Amino acid sequence: xxxxxxxxxxxxxxxxxxxxxxxxxxxxxxxxxxxxxxxxxxxxxxxxxxxxxxxxxxxxxxxxxxxxxxxxxxxxxxxxxxxxxxxxxxxxxxxxxxxxxxxxxxxxxxxxxxxxxxxxxxxxxxxxxxxxxxxxxxxxxxxxxxxxxxxxxxxxxxxxxxxxxxxxxxxxxxxxxxxxxxxxxxxxxxxxxxxxxxxxxxxxxxxxxxxxxxxxxxxxxxxxxxxxxxxxxxxxxxxxxxxxxxxxxxxxxxxxxxxxxxxxxxxxxxxxxxxxxxxxxxxxxxxxxxxxxxxxxxxxxxxxxxxxxxxxxxxxxxxxxxxxxxxxxxxxxxxxxxxxxxxxxxxxxxxxxxxxxxxxxxxxxxxxxxxxxxxxxxxxxxxxxxxxxxxxxxxxxxxxxxxxxx
Amino acid sequence: xxxxxxxxxxxxxxxxxxxxxxxxxxxxxxxxxxxxxxxxxxxxxxxxxxxxxxxxxxxxxxxxxxxxxxxxxxxxxxxxxxxxxxxxxxxxxxxxxxxxxxxxxxxxxxxxxxxxxxxxxxxxxxxxxxxxxxxxxxxxxxxxxxxxxxxxxxxxxxxxxxxxxxxxxxxxxxxxxxxxxxxxxxxxxxxxxxxxxxxxxxxxxxxxxxxxxxxxxxxxxxxxxxxxxxxxxxxxxxxxxxxxxxxxxxxxxxxxxxxxxxxxxxxxxxxxxxxxxxxxxxxxxxxxxxxxxxxxxxxxxxxxxxxxxxxxxxxxxxxxxxxxxxxxxxxxxxxxxxxxxxxxxxxxxxxxxxxxxxxxxxxxxxxxxxxxxxxxxxxxxxxxxxxxxxxxxxxxxxxxxxxxxxxxxxxxxxxxxxxxxxxxxx
Numbered sequence: 001x002x003x004x005x006x007x008x009x010x011x012x013x014x015x016x017x018x019x020x021x022x023x024x025x026x027x028x029x030x031x032x033x034x035x036x037x038x039x040x041x042x043x044x045x046x047x048x049x050x051x052x053x054x055x056x057x058x059x060x061x062x063x064x065x066x067x068x069x070x071x072x073x074x075x076x077x078x079x080x081x082x083x084x085x086x087x088x089x090x091x092x093x094x095x096x097x098x099x100x101x102x103x104x105x106x107x108x109x110x111x112x113x114x115x116x117x118x119x120x121x122x123x124x125x126x127x128x129x130x131x132x133x134x135x136x137x138x139x140x141x142x143x144x145x146x147x148x149x150x151x152x153x154x155x156x157x158x159x160x161x162x163x164x165x166x167x168x169x170x171x172x173x174x175x176x177x178x179x180x181x182x183x184x185x186x187x188x189x190x191x192x193x194x195x196x197x198x199x200x201x202x203x204x205x206x207x208x209x210x211x212x213x214x215x216x217x218x219x220x221x222x223x224x225x226x227x228x229x230x231x232x233x234x235x236x237x238x239x240x241x242x243x244x245x246x247x248x249x250x251x252x253x254x255x256x257x258x259x260x261x262x263x264x265x266x267x268x269x270x271x272x273x274x275x276x277x278x279x280x281x282x283x284x285x286x287x288x289x290x291x292x293x294x295x296x297x298x299x300x301x302x303x304x305x306x307x308x309x310x311x312x313x314x315x316x317x318x319x320x321x322x323x324x325x326x327x328x329x330x331x332x333x334x335x336x337x338x339x340x341x342x343x344x345x346x347x348x349x350x351x352x353x354x355x356x357x358x359x360x361x362x363x364x365x366x367x368x369x370x371x372x373x374x375x376x377x378x379x380x381x382x383x384x385x386x387x388x389x390x391x392x393x394x395x396x397x398x399x400x401x402x403x404x405x406x
Numbered sequence: 407x408x409x410x411x412x413x414x415x416x417x418x419x420x421x422x423x424x425x426x427x428x429x430x431x432x433x434x435x436x437x438x439x440x441x442x443x444x445x446x447x448x449x450x451x452x453x454x455x456x457x458x459x460x461x462x463x464x465x466x467x468x469x470x471x472x473x474x475x476x477x478x479x480x481x482x483x484x485x486x487x488x489x490x491x492x493x494x495x496x497x498x499x500x501x502x503x504x505x506x507x508x509x510x511x512x513x514x515x516x517x518x519x520x521x522x523x524x525x526x527x528x529x530x531x532x533x534x535x536x537x538x539x540x541x542x543x544x545x546x547x548x549x550x551x552x553x554x555x556x557x558x559x560x561x562x563x564x565x566x567x568x569x570x571x572x573x574x575x576x577x578x579x580x581x582x583x584x585x586x587x588x589x590x591x592x593x594x595x596x597x598x599x600x601x602x603x604x605x606x607x608x609x610x611x612x613x614x615x616x617x618x619x620x621x622x623x624x625x626x627x628x629x630x631x632x633x634x635x636x637x638x639x640x641x642x643x644x645x646x647x648x649x650x651x652x653x654x655x656x657x658x659x660x661x662x663x664x665x666x667x668x669x670x671x672x673x674x675x676x677x678x679x680x681x682x683x684x685x686x687x688x689x690x691x692x693x694x695x696x697x698x699x700x701x702x703x704x705x706x707x708x709x710x711x712x713x714x715x716x717x718x719x720x721x722x723x724x725x726x727x728x729x730x731x732x733x734x735x736x737x738x739x740x741x742x743x744x745x746x747x748x749x750x751x752x753x754x755x756x757x758x759x760x761x762x763x764x765x766x767x768x769x770x771x772x773x774x775x776x777x778x779x780x781x782x783x784x785x786x787x788x789x790x791x792x793x794x795x796x797x798x799x800x801x802x803x804x805x806x807x808x809x810x811x812x813x814x815x816x817x818x819x820x821x822x823x824x825x826x827x828x829x830x831x832x
Binding site for chain 1: 570636741762
């Protein structure tokens with residue numbers, strides 16, 4: 001079997017950060033970059049994020065950490081000590097990309113800025129922050145919930161008001177922050193794009209640069225209709241159950257199947273050919289169409305006699321775009337995603353077994369996506385990196401370990 | 407002050423057969439990184455987004471005061487924003503002469519992007535094998551709902567259905583028996599655009615290093631699964647089925663962690679305390695009420711055991727207060743808190759978004775200088791420019807036919823006039 005080709009093979013990345021940078025670092029590692037995550041000696045705080053293997057916490061048992069740090073190497077280093085800072089500087093000196101995911105007050109405290117390290121004209125320094133490296137909100141205390149609130153996602157996600165007939169509808173239920181960790185995924189996507197653009201530029205210019213991604217700005221650009229509508233007509237869209245927030249209420253579209261599961265099933269009878277498609281579906285299912293009954297009612301009654309999955313396939317074969325509301329893990333049973341290798345088994349040798357992870361975000365006929373090895377154990381690669389890459393002796397490494405610097 | 411460096415994708419030409427947002431948003435990003443994007447359209451199947459409202463009035467006119475905007479396919483707000491920076495040509499792919507024009511364009515394009523139902527471009531004679539024949543190192547980015555092969559690959563899809571299948575809808579909302587709240591916008595249309603750009607950028611980098619092109623197959627439903635976090639892993643490791651958890655923080659211990667009603671209609675403030683220090687900051691901001699010193703609230707685990715009572719008491723405090731002033735008071739005490747902002751809050755009263763210029767102006771051929779969605783990417787040497795270096799707005803239908811076919815391809819004016827008369831450019 002030929003060796004897989006990874007598009008970012010040979011690109012050296014040094015990552016220092018919490019949730020803010022971990023998804024971006026995972027993307028770079030998946031594309032084949034050599035990503036070394038530098039953690040404080042007790043471990044990154046994110047090793048305490050759940051869920052945990054067998055619901056038992058531990059620095060090497062966080063499934064959050066496993067997922068978001070897949071295919072990276074990990075070292076521990078107290079970068080605020082003299083020796084630790086020296087090692088960090090040495091790693092940064094050879095890095096193509098430095099990726100930080102700490103908020104500005106933490107960056108200030110750690111002096112983790114490009115100006116604090118010897119210049120390297122080829123280096124690409126990327127800072128993902130909650131609100132930005134500058135500006136009035138620079139130092140705000142934050143979390144995923146706070147980002148999705150300020151960024152606008154929450155106010156467009158949620159439920160219908162209890163009573164649409166009131167002249168001024170009252171939203172009885174709160175706006176909803178979709179789980180999980182999406183603010184960091186949105187920011188991470190943009191960080192990946194920017195780093196790739198900088199790498200492309202560097203191929204011709206020979207030079208790197210500094211990149212910043214304010215998560216708040218990334219989220220502001222991610223509410224689809226809300227912004228163009230308001231910029232043009234000052235209309236405000238309002239949240240509704242399981243469908244687009246719109247300026248005026250729209251028809252509900254959750255359809256209950258016979259097995260108690262839902263389908264996302266909007267039918268736009270005004271759309272060209274839609275009525276014919278619905279007729280075709282009902283006829284092929286042997287359902288009699290009563291001309292005195294609204295077509296949608298007949299459709300709902302039919303769906304109530306089917307499982308969500310059966311209804312899904314029947315409806316799609318008639319050319320109508322519905323889908324069952326699945327949990328992510330339900331897709332493990334779908335032959336479509338199996339055929340497309342959406343999942344990947346990743347071994348955990350220390351546990352003597354493998355687990356099922358997500359395999360890749362896209363397919364290429366030439367380049368591969370790296371889903372192994374599993375995320376680093378705490379300090380797993382400290383010796384390998386300090387010794388192997390920086391040339392520290394075993395005695396130096398042990399001295400650092402004994403002083404708690406690694 | 408040195409001259410602005412050339413944008414990273416200067417010299418890259420993209421033939422853009424995408425549409426809507428999931429497809430068309432990707433070349434928009436590449437345009438603001440400097441690529442020359444040629445969007446191909448036809449009246450045979452106009453982008454739905456050209457038909458939507460509201461319609462953008464000419465610069466200087468208020469909404470509704472520009473009669474030239476009414477029903478115009480050139481002014482639909484979403485299309486206007488998502489296609490900023492692109493040139494536009496119009497070609498009937500059903501016509502042999504139309505296909506021939508494309509055959510002449512592919513060799514001088516680096517990238518071909520599309521988001522049709524799989525098989526469509528192939529049916530017109532432009533499958534990957536043919537594209538490679540025309541341009542051996544072409545990068546072909548093929549985006550669709552389900553991917554270009556697999557048992558469901560002929561199924562239809564749009565943002566909400568991809569969200570439903572992927573697990574993203576299920577994860578969002580209050581716990582059962584409440585229905586899933588899902589997403590109130592096409593998060594996967596934005597994400598489809600992001601991943602189209604990410605995959606294409608990766609391929610451009612690979613080609614710069616190796617000279618090799620490639621065929622990219624993106625499936626919106628798979629992007630959704632990719633964004634579902636550790637759900638699949640939790641199922642694999644613990645046999646657990648994903649459950650909704652509302653606005654709580656099940657995976658990073660916090661109490662309180664919720665959104666609370668403030669003064670006014672539908673006004674909310676998110677508050678999250680991950681440790682006792684932040685909780686004490688909240689207590690101080692609330693004026694140290696007696697209830698907050700009760701033993702059941704003094705530690706994180708005790709607050710978790712009394713979450714409902716805690717939320718009720720906090721909301722009793724916030725519900726008469728201004729959301730922004732309360733946020734300020736909490737932030738001053740180091741408490742993570744943020745107003746749940748609506749679009750008018752983000753546009754009209756968010757100084758941070760103003761600072762980062764989140765609605766840059768582009769110049770549209772009819773409407774003039776108008777604001778569109780920006781980008782969060784800041785780069786010190788090659789900063790992206792929304793609308794491309796010329797800050798152009800979305801193209802008019804066929805706006806650049808003369809430029810692309812006449813100047814770039816060098817076709818004589820008479821031949822173009824004949825094709826025009828014969829409807830090749832419809």
